[in-house]
Amino acid sequence: MSFSFFRPSRPKTTQEFVKAVKDSLMALDTKTIVEVKALEKALEEVEKNFATMRCMISGDGEVEPNVDQISQLAFEICKEDVITLIIHNLHILGWEARKDLVYCWAILLKQKVGSTYCCVEYVENHFELLDSLVVSYDNKDIALNCGNMLRECIKFPTLAKYILESASFELFFKFVELPNFDVASDAFTTFKDLLTKHGDVVAEYLNIHYDEFFNLYEKLLTSANYVTKRQSVKLLSDFLLEPPNSQIMKRYILEVRYFKVMMTLLKDSSKNIQMTAFHIFKVFVANPNKPLEIKVILSKNHEKLVSLLHDLSGGKGADDEQFEEEKDIIIKEIERVSHLPNLEH
Amino acid sequence: MAHEEREEPRKPQQFPLDAGSYKIVGEIGAGVSAVVYKALCLPMGSVEVAIKSIDLDRSRTDLDSIRRETKTLSLLSHPNILNAHCSFTVDHRLWVVMPFMSAGSAHSIMASSFPEGLPEPCIAVILRETLNALSYLHNQGHLHRDIKAGNILVDAGGAVKLADFGVSALIYEPGSGQGSSTSSSTSSLMLANFTGTPYWMAPEVIHSHNGYGFKADIWSLGITALELAHGRPPLSHLPPSASLLMKITKRFRFSDYEKHKKDDPVRRKFSKSFKDMVASCLCQDPSKRPTAEKLLKHSFFKNCKGAEFLARHILKGLPSVEDRHRQAKLLRSLSMNKSGEDGGEEDAESGDPEGQSDKHRRISGWNFNEEGFELDPVFPNEVALGDSSARQASFEGEGMDRDNVAGSKGPFESASCTDQSSTSSPAGATNESEDECSDHQGSVLAAIHNAARGFDKEVMMGSLALLKRSLEDELQKVNSLMSLLGGGGDQRGVEIANREEQLVQVIDKLKAKLESEKKKNFELERELECLQHRISGTGGETVTDDAPVRD
Numbered sequence: 001m002s003f004s005f006f007r008p009s010r011p012k013t014t015q016e017f018v019k020a021v022k023d024s025l026m027a028l029d030t031k032t033i034v035e036v037k038a039l040e041k042a043l044e045e046v047e048k049n050f051a052t053m054r055c056m057i058s059g060d061g062e063v064e065p066n067v068d069q070i071s072q073l074a075f076e077i078c079k080e081d082v083i084t085l086i087i088h089n090l091h092i093l094g095w096e097a098r099k100d101l102v103y104c105w106a107i108l109l110k111q112k113v114g115s116t117y118c119c120v121e122y123v124e125n126h127f128e129l130l131d132s133l134v135v136s137y138d139n140k141d142i143a144l145n146c147g148n149m150l151r152e153c154i155k156f157p158t159l160a161k162y163i164l165e166s167a168s169f170e171l172f173f174k175f176v177e178l179p180n181f182d183v184a185s186d187a188f189t190t191f192k193d194l195l196t197k198h199g200d201v202v203a204e205y206l207n208i209h210y211d212e213f214f215n216l217y218e219k220l221l222t223s224a225n226y227v228t229k230r231q232s233v234k235l236l237s238d239f240l241l242e243p244p245n246s247q248i249m250k251r252y253i254l255e256v257r258y259f260k261v262m263m264t265l266l267k268d269s270s271k272n273i274q275m276t277a278f279h280i281f282k283v284f285v286a287n288p289n290k291p292l293e294i295k296v297i298l299s300k301n302h303e304k305l306v307s308l309l310h311d312l313s314g315g316k317g318a319d320d321e322q323f324e325e326e327k328d329i330i331i332k333e334i335e336r337v338s339h340l341p342n343l344e345h
Numbered sequence: 346m347a348h349e350e351r352e353e354p355r356k357p358q359q360f361p362l363d364a365g366s367y368k369i370v371g372e373i374g375a376g377v378s379a380v381v382y383k384a385l386c387l388p389m390g391s392v393e394v395a396i397k398s399i400d401l402d403r404s405r406t407d408l409d410s411i412r413r414e415t416k417t418l419s420l421l422s423h424p425n426i427l428n429a430h431c432s433f434t435v436d437h438r439l440w441v442v443m444p445f446m447s448a449g450s451a452h453s454i455m456a457s458s459f460p461e462g463l464p465e466p467c468i469a470v471i472l473r474e475t476l477n478a479l480s481y482l483h484n485q486g487h488l489h490r491d492i493k494a495g496n497i498l499v500d501a502g503g504a505v506k507l508a509d510f511g512v513s514a515l516i517y518e519p520g521s522g523q524g525s526s527t528s529s530s531t532s533s534l535m536l537a538n539f540t541g542t543p544y545w546m547a548p549e550v551i552h553s554h555n556g557y558g559f560k561a562d563i564w565s566l567g568i569t570a571l572e573l574a575h576g577r578p579p580l581s582h583l584p585p586s587a588s589l590l591m592k593i594t595k596r597f598r599f600s601d602y603e604k605h606k607k608d609d610p611v612r613r614k615f616s617k618s619f620k621d622m623v624a625s626c627l628c629q630d631p632s633k634r635p636t637a638e639k640l641l642k643h644s645f646f647k648n649c650k651g652a653e654f655l656a657r658h659i660l661k662g663l664p665s666v667e668d669r670h671r672q673a674k675l676l677r678s679l680s681m682n683k684s685g686e687d688g689g690e691e692d693a694e695s696g697d698p699e700g701q702s703d704k705h706r707r708i709s710g711w712n713f714n715e716e717g718f719e720l721d722p723v724f725p726n727e728v729a730l731g732d733s734s735a736r737q738a739s740f741e742g743e744g745m746d747r748d749n750v751a752g753s754k755g756p757f758e759s760a761s762c763t764d765q766s767s768t769s770s771p772a773g774a775t776n777e778s779e780d781e782c783s784d785h786q787g788s789v790l791a792a793i794h795n796a797a798r799g800f801d802k803e804v805m806m807g808s809l810a811l812l813k814r815s816l817e818d819e820l821q822k823v824n825s826l827m828s829l830l831g832g833g834g835d836q837r838g839v840e841i842a843n844r845e846e847q848l849v850q851v852i853d854k855l856k857a858k859l860e861s862e863k864k865k866n867f868e869l870e871r872e873l874e875c876l877q878h879r880i881s882g883t884g885g886e887t888v889t890d891d892a893p894v895r896d
């Protein structure tokens with residue numbers, strides 16, 4: 001089978017080419033979709049065009065890509081609304097076309113035209129496109145492609161901010177628990193990017209949506225699904241302990257409710273989960289301004305906690321040394337709290 | 346849809362995502378953190394599948410690497426690549442459901458029916474199909490990094506698929522004990538070296554791989570070709586195998602090698618185009634190795650047969666993967682010098698437990714001998730001084746990683762330290778155990794080589810004494826294995842009796858093998874004496890009479 005199928009009909013100018021891409025996507029209208037033969041033909045045309053586009057962007061091994069051409073391409077696909085067409089037709093496209101498309105997406109998004117990222121600007125003016133991409137996690141066939149496109153978008157703070165604050169963000173709490181491991185874990189990767197890529201954006205979001213977010217997050221931490229539990233504790237320690245989130249962290253560690261969640265995770269049957277939970281638990285304990293309730297819980301459970309912590313051991317090497325050190329400090333603090341006279345009630 | 350001509354339709358959603366829909370039939374592979382089962386998918390008319398069950402809690406790192414690997418795989422689609430139907434979690438295990446490749450890996454086929462290697466037309470089919478997969482992978486910007494017979498799977502119809510993308514690591518390996526986990530952890534490490542998912546890497550990044558990365562796969566393909574041709578990877582005396590069977594059959598390969606060098610008439614003949622194809626893969630300069638696409642056009646693949654040919658010629662009379670796995674497992678449990686986790690490694694199929702570092706060593710340390718269709722070791726005293734000490738270090742390192750068995754380090758060490766200069770001393774491998782016999786071979790070879798140049802008689806004597814001892818060890822092991830089996834009559838059931846029968850056969854074979862090895866040893870000793878004569882004859886350096894006593 002030949003791989004040079006796109007060569008013969010390569011149009012002359014970028015403008016003409018983008019026009020051809022647009023026409024081929026427009027051909028995927030409702031009329032064609034009913035007609036099997038016509039749809040097949042239209043899809044073939046789209047696939048051919050995306051292969052050509054990929055070739056323009058990355059070169060074909062012999063010819064180096066032309067930077068001016070790429071920048072013109074980015075400009076034209078915005079001008080012609082091709083981006084909207086692409087996202088709306090993603091679910092109809094074939095496997096190969098989707099892959100080429102995702103490949104081009106990553107590069108075109110990063111392509112500066114003049115002083116601006118024109119494709120990013122286009123998406124900023126059509127934020128609903130991001131919602132479409134998020135919702136597509138529900139469609140297994142295109143979930144991974146959309147995930148990749150989304151993560152490219154999330155690299156830009158404005159787009160990440162939109163998704164965080166959109167109604168679709170809540171869907172991620174559902175997607176990360178989908179039974180299909182590929183899709184669920186891809187959704188988790190995107191979720192993680194959203195919460196870790198742009199510290200300031202995340203801090204701002206968490207400040208405003210504190211209750212709503214941690215309410216949902218608690219469900220992940222107490223999920224019956226091992227992977228969800230393990231990933232979400234790890235992610236929590238990743239973003240909560242970041243400097244821009246220090247205010248949120250300080251608020252979080254005052255909450256008895258979340259402290260109890262951490263206590264439960266510390267007792268988990270998985271050592272991996274225990275170890276990660278420790279790194280959040282320790283912040284609750286080390287907090288010099290622990291609320292009385294937390295002190296009472298520590299005091300009541302201090303024997304169990306101390307013996308549990310004694311049994312907990314890290315791996316090897318420097319990490320382990322640090323862990324042991326921290327463990328000692330935490331144990332001492334628990335002992336100290338348990339001897340406080342004014343906790344009797 | 347149009348693309349379906351080139352690619353398999355992918356409908357992962359067809360397969361149910363709950364454990365209850367699958368009925369496990371039997372175990373067909375096992376490792377430290379993963380088990381591979383043969384299973385039936387009940388709602389789909391009980392179609393046969395393979396399920397790799399990975400214990401996620403065994404891995405201390407976060408799940409990112411596993412996630413990345415499953416995703417890499419699910420974004421690939423090619424008839425020659427083993428894809429997963431679907432994957433889902435069952436408590437803290439990840440189940441990866443894959444097509445069941447009933448004939449198992451090319452390695453396991455050889456181990457079971459073609460110990461001396463496959464017929465050349467069959468090799469051509471297997472390599473061509475593998476190259477198809479490789480060409481697709483490379484076009485997509487991926488490296489496989491672990492091409493070997495153990496990762497090339499065959500189904501009942503003779504269709505060939507490349508496996509092991511981390512998650513599907515080493516499935517169907519009857520011999521893959523803990524080895525599989527070693528290998529899969531290496532491969533996940535490899536993947537972790539990438540920043541981001543390779544497929545989505547920018548073209549310029551991919552381009553930089555063109556120079557070297559892709560060509561490393563081509564090298565491995567060349568090695569795999571030799572493995573398919575000889576029934577074992579070249580120089581398989583390098584990393585040892587702890588499997589008793591493998592150890593015995595593979596030990597002292599160097600003597601075969603010596604035989605080959607003397608143009609033994611028994612040697613199999615391979616076509617010129619095959620040799621030429623392999624030689625091009627094993628070119629020391631990566632840039633001179635052909636791409637996968639180019640290799641496919643090599644004359645060796647002209648008139649290449651198809652899947653039915655493979656099915657007709659090598660799959661007949663093959664025991665089922667389940668049986669092969671059961672037998673390998675039994676052998677393993679009988680292997681008495683199993684020393685903890687490391688000792689249990691079954692890396693015979695690869696000769697490659699150290700993964701990339703090993704490949705690297707091969708690249709720097711061996712030359713392909715097209716004439717003899719083998720890799721020739723480059724001896725320490727033939728390479729530059731700095732180079733040789735580096736190699737020596739790698740031998741030492743290897744010895745240390747691989748075992749803590751104090752074993753029989755004695756004779757060789759004492760013999761070697763008399764007047765060895767450190768650079769020419771292969772005796773750097775002092776921490777060898779019985780398991781490390783492979784390295785002894787290298788040492789012996791090197792010693793003979795040295796002797797031919799007129800020095801280091803002690804080293805040679807020491808090496809030979811050691812060789813003799815390990816032969817005796819072997820005999821002892823075979824004896825104890827036999828007595829163990831002989832006395833095991835009151836074990837449970839007919840099944841055991843059957844296996845015993847099989848094992849007795851195996852042992853008979855091994856005995857014969859041992860005899861021939863002994864013969865070879867004798868010949869070597871003769872040769873040694875000859876050399877000694879020559880040394881004293883030429884009045885070379887320091888002839889001493891106090892060579893280590895041979896018992």
